Every structure is written in C-alpha cells, then in structure tokens.
Amino acid sequence: MKLTKDRIVDAGMAVFAEVGYQNLSMRQVADRLDAHAGSLYYHVRSKDELLALMADRVCRRAHDTGTEALAALPPDATWQDRIEAQATALRLSIKQHAGGAQLLAESPGMLSTGALSLMERLLRTLLDAGLPAGHCGIAADILLSHVTGFVLQEQNQPATPPTVTAELYAELCEQFPLIMGPLIPRLSQDEKFAQSVHLLCAGFAAVLE
Amino acid sequence: MKLTKDRIVDAGMAVFAEVGYQNLSMRQVADRLDAHAGSLYYHVRSKDELLALMADRVCRRAHDTGTEALAALPPDATWQDRIEAQATALRLSIKQHAGGAQLLAESPGMLSTGALSLMERLLRTLLDAGLPAGHCGIAADILLSHVTGFVLQEQNQPATPPTVTAELYAELCEQFPLIMGPLIPRLSQDEKFAQSVHLLCAGFAAVLE
DNA sequence: ACAGTTTTCGAACGGTGTTGGAAAAGCGTT
C-alpha cells in the first residue's frame, strides 16, 4: 500500500508499543510497512521528526481521553477534580507505551499542537478556578512537567528491585535515615500520584485568595 | 596510565561536557584515555552503567554546591529560602552539561547514593520546616522531579525558535487563545524557575498548618 | 504511448555498543 506520513507514524506507534523507546529503529518501522528503511526519508526528514510526530499523537490521545474523563465528572465537581482528571488521563496515556515518558521528555519544547491542546485546557480550568493570571502559566507548566516526570521515574524503575544485602541495608539506614525511615509510606504508584496532584492543587489554592 | 572506574567516569564527564548526551560514545571516552573501546568493558558492564555512574557524579556535585549555597545563606533564612537554594543548586549543576537533564532522567529510579543524598537533605529541611511526615516524601519527590523536568524542557528548547508565518500565528492564536494570550508573561528562565519553586513552597506551606 | 513527476528501492557509508580470544603486563613464589 502507499506510504504516507500518517501510516509511518502509525507503524512507529505500533513498533514503539512493542519494543519501547530505546529499541525503536527506522528499519523496524519500515519492516512493518513492508518497505525499506530509506523510503521513509521521503516522507519524514529524520528519526527525530518521526519521534516528534509520535509524541504529538500521544498528546492528542491524552487530550481525547481527558475530555472523556472530564465529561464523566459530576456537574458539581471542583476545579481540583477537573485538574486531577486531566492529570491522570495524561499519565495513563503516557504509561500505555513503554518509555512513553522519554518520548515526551525528548520531544523539543512541547510545541506540537497536541501538547498545546493539553496546555490550553489546563490553562482554562486554572483560569476558571480563579487563579491569578500571572500564575496560571507557571502552574500549568508545573503540572505538565510533573506528570511526565512522574511517569518517567515510574517507567525507569527496574522491573526487579535491586537486591540489597543486610549490611548494605544497615549502612543505607545509617547514611539516609529519613529516606529509609518511616517517612515515606509504602504507597502504590497510583496513590502517590493522586497525593502529589492534591499537593500541587493545594499550592494553587494557597495563592488563589 | 592505568585504567580505573573513576578515570573512566572522569573521561565520560569530559566528553559529556563537550559533545552532550546524545553524541557520547564509548569510543570517544576510550580515545580520551588513549585506550580502546573494548577495554572499558573490563571495568564497566555496559554503557548504561557508565551513564548511571555519571548521573551519580552529577548528583554528588549538585549536593556539594548545594551545601555551599546553604552555608552562604543568612542565619535567619526561612525554610523556603533553603529549599530554593537547593533547587537552584541542582538546576545549575544539571545545566552545566548539555543534555544533563536527560542523563538524570534516563538513570533508573534515582537510586544512586548521590541522588539519595539530595533526597535526604531535602527531606530534612522539609521535616525541620514542620511539614507533616506523611507529606514530606511526596513533597521531596515533587521537588526533585520538578527540577529535572524543568531543566529538561529548558535544554530541549531549540536554539533558534521556530519561525512562524503570520497566517500560522493567527491560526495558533485562534486555536490556543490562552497560551498565545497575555497569560504567560515573557519571563526569563531564571525567573520562571524561581517562581515555580515559590509556587511549590506555597503549596507545602498550605498543608503546613 | 510518451514525457514528467512522485515514490520506492537497494546498496553503500560511517558510526554505534558489545563480545571473545589472543596478547601483554603485573606479581608472588621459588
């Protein structure tokens, strides 16, 4: 079938979902389209451009699932609820692909239309919440980069936690008593994420009056 | 001279500072040591391990400059000042190398001792500030990932801002009025960073009482 | 059917991380 920018991005997303960010290669994308690697370069300037297009697609999907989540919200939902809905929608969209956070992180400046859509809606909810205009931009920036940063740490955690010997553990406890201590409750990632968004919202609420 | 893990990391940091994260290769690191690429693998299991070691070194340097910054603080400094000092020290340490944020972002889980040192000190200042113990871990996590995320966006911004035609600009203004509007003041990156840290601290202060 | 354009091929280039066997260097013991 004919080769198109869209079909290339489609194949890229498919390969991406299978092998992850690090192992995605032009040749694999071409193979999935029964084409040769060089042919891709007629439609796409470079691998970086392809990655940018894929990042845009992830953002667009996140935007769509975000609108669904917002629509499912009860009418008396607070602005915190609306922000949390968008944040979790974005997080889940990124998490669907192995290394998806790296894809967004690497993409330069978040200047694709998909990323801008996310930003725009976030700005609107913050503005509707009554946040002073001067703080909205930074607040939205913080939210977006927090979500990607969170998923980044989430996806980079090794599948099998490193084995620590007893003596090493003791040394760690002595060197970093707070980290090893009871300060950090053993929460699931979902709970940690929800709590972090709540904490951020609390900050926004603080400057709200 | 003899080849050592430390010397390899040194050379890696030197090459890293020159060519950045993307173009760092084992062969260049070996060249700087007048050695051959294969020889590195006797001391280092893989390139990923080398990158992890380098990330640890960046964290350690950030920790040191952080202690200096804290020492230079007046004795009546608030806990917000102390957090900002650590945050800016970390940011500047990362910014010293092109792609330094990617180095930290890629490094799995931030489980090196350097990263743990940063985390530990952040936890202590938050705890001393009076933040409830249950929130300290998440607050510190937010701060760390926010700094790396901020520098990530900072370093990924294309050197020459993309040229936008007049009609494209108009369309963007219509599609994203809030982003293009006066909401986002034209602040320098330094100001944006300081303000974002202040906003986060305001959130911590909100849950403080 | 022909000319012109758009698209694809296929080979090649220079580069990468990594491996494994041969060679060298260091070192303790006799």
Added chain:
DNA sequence: AACGCTTTTCCAACACCGTTCGAAAACTGT
C-alpha cells in the same frame, strides 16, 4: 632470574543503527 597465575589491554569482528544517493519503478496527465 624464571616460572606460573591473575589482571588488564588490545584487536578484530559482529550485528545493528541513521542517513544518503543514484537508479529503477510506479504513477500521472496529455
């Protein structure tokens, strides 16, 4: 000093990567 043994380095090779370029193919309008 000479030997064996371990630690360290070399070197060639492998498989793969992103990218380029001229030629071949496919498609288009006339």
